[in-house]
Amino acid sequence: MNFPAEEDFHHLLDALTLCVLLHDADTKAIVWANRAACEALGFTLEELLPLKAKDMTRPVPKYRREIGVGAMDRAITEGPQVYEWCYRSRNGADILSEAIATYVPLRERAVVMVQFRDISVEDTLKQTLRRYESRLREFMQDLSEGVAVLTPRGEVEFVSESGRRVLGLEEGAPMGDVLDYCSESDRDRLLEQLAGAPRIQPSAPQRYRITRRDGTPCWLRITCRRIEIEDDLNGRLLHFRDITDEVAVEEARRHEARLLEYAGRYNAMGEMATAIAHELSQPLAAVRNFIEGAIRRLAQPDSIDDALWGLRSADREAEHAAVIIKSVRDYIVKRESSETYADLRDIVADVAYFVELRAREAGVTVSIEQASEALPVYCERVLIGQVVLNLAFNAIEALTQCPVEGINAVTQRRELRLATSLRGKLVLAQVIDNGPGVPADAHGRLFDGFSSSKAGGNGIGLSLCKNIVTRHGGEIWAKPARQGGLQCSFTLPLVVAPRG
Template identity: 75%
Template sequence: MTYPTEDDFRRLLDALTLCVLLHDASTKAIVWANRAACIALGFSVEELLPLKARDMTRPVPKYAREIAVAAMDRSITEGPQGYEWCYRSRTGQDMLSEAIATYVPLKERAVVMVQFRDISAEEAMRQALRRHETRLREFMQDLSEGVAVLTRDGTVDFISDSGRRVLGLAAEQAPGSVFDYCSERNRERLAEQLDDAPLQGPSEPQRYRMTRRDGSACWLRITCRRLVIEDDLDGLLIHFRDISDEVSIEEARRTEARMLEYAGRYNAMGEMATAIAHELSQPLAAVRNFIEGAIRRLEQAGPVEDAIWGLRSADRQAEHAALIIKSVREYIVKREPTETRSDLREILGEVAYFIELRASDAGVRVHIVQPKAALPVMCERVLIGQVVLNLAFNAIDALADVDADRRDLTLACEEKDGRALVSVMDNGPGVPADAHGRLFDGFSSSKAGGNGIGLSLCKNIVTRHHGAIWAQPAPGGGLECCFALPLIPAS
């Protein structure tokens, strides 16, 4: 075998930008260095030749001469050997390097060629990344929000320590699939959210009732987005937070609101008690008269047909009284909240009976204006009826000081700007101009002695139905209270 000469080999290495030192294969002493190595270390070739490892490396055990010599020896028998080495320049600057020792037999002698490149910047970056990773892990330890990376089929590929706590996972317990934690109904909804995950920014948050690995239930708010990082990752990034306390508070508030609404209906019926009693007194008195007449005819052996006519008339009056009582009971009975598709005109028609009872007793004329076309809304009928009642009763009370022949109340509904609009208008004294904006905020009332709780309740109900409520001066004087609900498309 013909080996290259040392001069030829040196000329070849001198043209490289990679740093190269040639060591004698037997003694491991430096016998030559290329131009790149001389520049990097700050020594000429002649200055490098007498130097030993202690003269050009950091004095720590991991850079002891024996370690480098062992790598060079292995390169002779096992092939090229890579190792980390710290070279020290003439100015005393350390240069962390990736070194590769390769055995090269030349014509004049055998050498070990050590190629090295400066990896100080790379190592500093690696250390910085390790520090950032450590800090990030420390920060995420205390997060109440979980972070997870999912594959496209929902398998959890990565989950933060905080996420493990949220899902009740032990330290080494495999998280499995995200769908393992939710019911079948929620699973379908979660799958839709993940399928629609955007590439830019998080999705709209959605909440789900989940079951932790320990069997306990919780509510999670979840957002997600697509992750596409070249060919390395194609999945989903999700953030999830335990909102069980928030849901409990919301449910407590809903319960409180339902109780307030229930009390409001009773309060409204209490205000109407006199009018209802008057309304019932007429059919009950008629029932008594018809029965007494029938009894007298039977006692006097009069015509049976007369007695039968009297009893049937009594029956009709009793049925009328029963209908009044049924209407009252159906209105005030406690019900679970149920939103249904309803025609707002029908709701206004249902409560008009009670409004007219109260208005009749107060000497107020009621005018009802209804459109021909339906006004379909999604609502709890009883609660929206309560809003109309509260506004109407408030208006009737405001007319108490108006001359009897001028007491007018107008109830109207119509479609306006894509919404179903209800207005309750009176021609009473009205309220000061600066009070319109705060009339429904609570503890503000348009009538003397009022506390505004009924109006605040109206705002609470309308807002829950995604509507708006406001007050404004009536065109002819007085006050006009309006509320609008979103219309739903006709089926």
């Protein structure tokens, strides 16, 4: 066999930037080193040749000479060997290296070529990454959220330990198909979210009610993103968080809001009781008078027609009283949340009857200015009506506390105006009075609760108005009226009502 000459082999290795030491295959003594090895170790070739392992190796048990010799022997019998070795340079610096021992038969003699490269930076980086990983695992132990990676075919490739706890998975148990956790009604929505996962940023969060593997229900907020990291990671990255407690709190708040709104309607009816009683007294008194007249007519001969006229008149008055009572019952009756499409003008018209009753007793003139075009909104009619009533009653109360001489209007009359209009993509309702108004610094906090324009008022009604309007996606505010007094306004999103 034609083996290369040792000198030619030296010339070839000297051209490499990789450090190389040549050891005699029998004695394992150093017989040559290339320029890169000499520079790394800080020795000349002449200084290296007599050195032993103890002279150029970190003095710890795992770097004993017999271990290095064993690797070289295996290189001769079994082929190239890769092992870790820590060389020590002339100035005492440790060089942690990845060494590869390879048997090379040369023309003059057989040698073991040991190539080594400094992996100190890599080892430090690995240790740092392991430290970060340990810390991250520790930090995530108690998190109520997790991450999972899905392959392009939808299979679960990875799920974090915290995610396994969120999903109720026992140690070692497979996660299974993500769709199995959702109800049938939510599966299509989850598939749509996964299919539309963006590349740069997470998708908009979606809520899902799932059943954990241990059988308990919970709510998750899920976001996802497409990931494409060469061939190493490809698919969808899911981030999910347990929001069961948040949903429970929100539901409790909605329940409390419904109770508050219900109480608010009863409170409004209490304020209207006097005016309604007065309104009912007129048709009921007329009914009594007509019936008494009809009875007297029946006692006289040839008076059937007069008696019938009296009874028909009594019937009309009774029907009038029934309409008043029905209007009150329809408004005050407790209803569960029921949103529907409605015209804001119709809502204002529905409550205008009650506003005018209250205003009439207080000596307030009411005017209504409705928009010429439809103002479609999607809302709970009773609640939006409650807002208009609260604002109107608040204004009437303020007007009654101000003497006519103090009214800021040319007519010297107590006036209340209800107005509706269209403002771009919003519908606008306004309640405007010419009363005393409120201090300039109070407009911004009028609807924040415990602030009122009434003497002795606590502002709960106005806070309720803000709660209702905000929940419907609108805004509410107050400012001084142009002719003096107070102007309260609120907007709601304009919607396109479905046909049919």
